[in-house]
Amino acid sequence: MNYLQVTDLGGGQVQVAWHREGEVPRHCPEPVSFADPRGPRERGELRWYLEEYLRFPYGAERERAARVEQEMQQWGESLFAQLFTKAAFDPDPRALYQEAVREGLDQCELCISSEDPEFLNIPWELIRDPTPGRGYLAPLMGGLFRQRSGQKIDAPLRLSPEESFRILLVIARPYGERDVAFGTVARPMLEALRPLRPRVQLDLLRPPTFDALVDQLNTQRGHYHLVHFDGHGVFAPAGLVGGRLAQFGQGGGHLVFEKTDGSERVVSSHDLGQALATCRVPLFVLNVCQSAGRVGLSCPSRPCRARRGGCGPTRP
Numbered sequence: 001m002n003y004l005q006v007t008d009l010g011g012g013q014v015q016v017a018w019h020r021e022g023e024v025p026r027h028c029p030e031p032v033s034f035a036d037p038r039g040p041r042e043r044g045e046l047r048w049y050l051e052e053y054l055r056f057p058y059g060a061e062r063e064r065a066a067r068v069e070q071e072m073q074q075w076g077e078s079l080f081a082q083l084f085t086k087a088a089f090d091p092d093p094r095a096l097y098q099e100a101v102r103e104g105l106d107q108c109e110l111c112i113s114s115e116d117p118e119f120l121n122i123p124w125e126l127i128r129d130p131t132p133g134r135g136y137l138a139p140l141m142g143g144l145f146r147q148r149s150g151q152k153i154d155a156p157l158r159l160s161p162e163e164s165f166r167i168l169l170v171i172a173r174p175y176g177e178r179d180v181a182f183g184t185v186a187r188p189m190l191e192a193l194r195p196l197r198p199r200v201q202l203d204l205l206r207p208p209t210f211d212a213l214v215d216q217l218n219t220q221r222g223h224y225h226l227v228h229f230d231g232h233g234v235f236a237p238a239g240l241v242g243g244r245l246a247q248f249g250q251g252g253g254h255l256v257f258e259k260t261d262g263s264e265r266v267v268s269s270h271d272l273g274q275a276l277a278t279c280r281v282p283l284f285v286l287n288v289c290q291s292a293g294r295v296g297l298s299c300p301s302r303p304c305r306a307r308r309g310g311c312g313p314t315r316p
Contacts, residue, residue, distance in 0.1 A: 001142055002107055002109070002142075003109040004016065004018055004096065004097065004108060004111065005019060005025075007149055008149065012035055015027060015031045015032075016032070016084070016096055020103065026096065028091060029089050032087065032093060036118075036119075037079065042075065048064075048068070049068045072126050075123070076126035079124065080128055084096075084097040105141045106142055109142045110127070110141055110145075112144075112145070113146075113147050115149050124146070125144060164198060165199060166200075166203070168205055169203065170228065170257075171186060172230070172231035174257075174259075190202070207260060213257070213275070218279055221279050221280055225281075227281050227285070229284070229285070229288065231255065233253060234254055234256075253269040254268050255288060
C-alpha cells in the first residue's frame with residue numbers, strides 16, 4: 001500500500017512525504033506552514049454535531065446542523081489547501097499528492113504523525129479536495145491513521161495462510177432503555193465482514209465486564225489479533241472533582257464497561273492498557289463517546305496500535 005505522510009514539526013510547520021510501496025520515500029525539501037482552521041467555537045460545534053445532534057434532529061437544530069456541515073466542508077478544504085499547497089521547491093506537496101492520485105487514492109493511505117495530542121486530534125477525516133468529483137478524501141483513500149512520530153507502534157501479525165484473523169467484540173450497554181441500540185455498530189460491522197468469512201473469526205464477550213475481558217484474554221494470551229470496544233467513553237480533565245465524574249480520577253480517558261448486574265463500571269485507560277499489554281493484544285479499536293473532543297483513550301503502555309471511532313451523537 002502507498003501512503004502520504006504528514007509529519008508535525010512543531011511551531012506551525014509540517015512536512016509532507018510520499019511513500020510508494022517498494023520504493024525509497026520522497027520528502028518535500030522544505031516544511032510548509034500549517035494552522036488548525038478551527039477555533040474553540042468550531043470545535044464545540046463539531047462536538048455538538050457528532051455527539052448530540054441526532055438525539056434531537058428537529059426544528060432549529062436542523063438549521064444549526066446544516067451550518068456545521070457547510071463549515072465542515074470549509075475546514076476540510078482549508079486542511080487540504082495547507083497540506084498540499086503549490087510551492088516553489090521540488091517536489092512540492094501538491095506534486096506528491098498528484099502522484100498519489102495517479103497511482104489511485106484507493107491504493108494510498110494518509111498517515112498523520114505527531115507527538116502533539118492536539119495535532120493528532122484535528123479531524124483529519126474531514127480533509128477535502130475541492131476538485132470536482134473528489135470531495136472528502138477519507139472514503140476515497142485506502143485508509144487514514146494517526147501515529148506518534150517519536151515512538152513507532154508496530155502491530156506484528158504473523159498469520160499462516162490457513163489461520164483466521166480473530167476479533168473479540170465487547171459491546172457495553174449499561175444504561176438500559178435510554179442506551180443506544182445493541183446492533184447500531186455491530187450490524188454494519190458484521191455486514192462488512194461477511195465477504196471475508198471464513199478468514200475472520202468474531203467472538204462476542206459476554207458478559208461485557210472488564211473482569212470478563214481480562215479473564216478471556218489471560219486464558220488465551222496471544223489468541224486475539226484485535227479487540228473492538230463498542231460503548232461509552234469520556235475524557236476527564238485533570239483536577240475534575242465532584243458529581244458523577246469524580247469516579248474518573250485525575251484526568252485521562254476512561255471506558256464504561258458493565259458490572260455483572262448490568263450497571264456501569266468505569267475503567268481507566270491505564271488499567272485497560274496494562275491488561276492489553278499483558279495479554280499481548282496487538283490491535284485495539286474504540287467506538288466511544290468524545291472521540292471528537294480529545295485523544296484521551298490511548299493506552300499509556302502503548303501495547304497496541306489503537307484506532308479510534310466516534311460512537312456517534314446518540315451516546316449519553
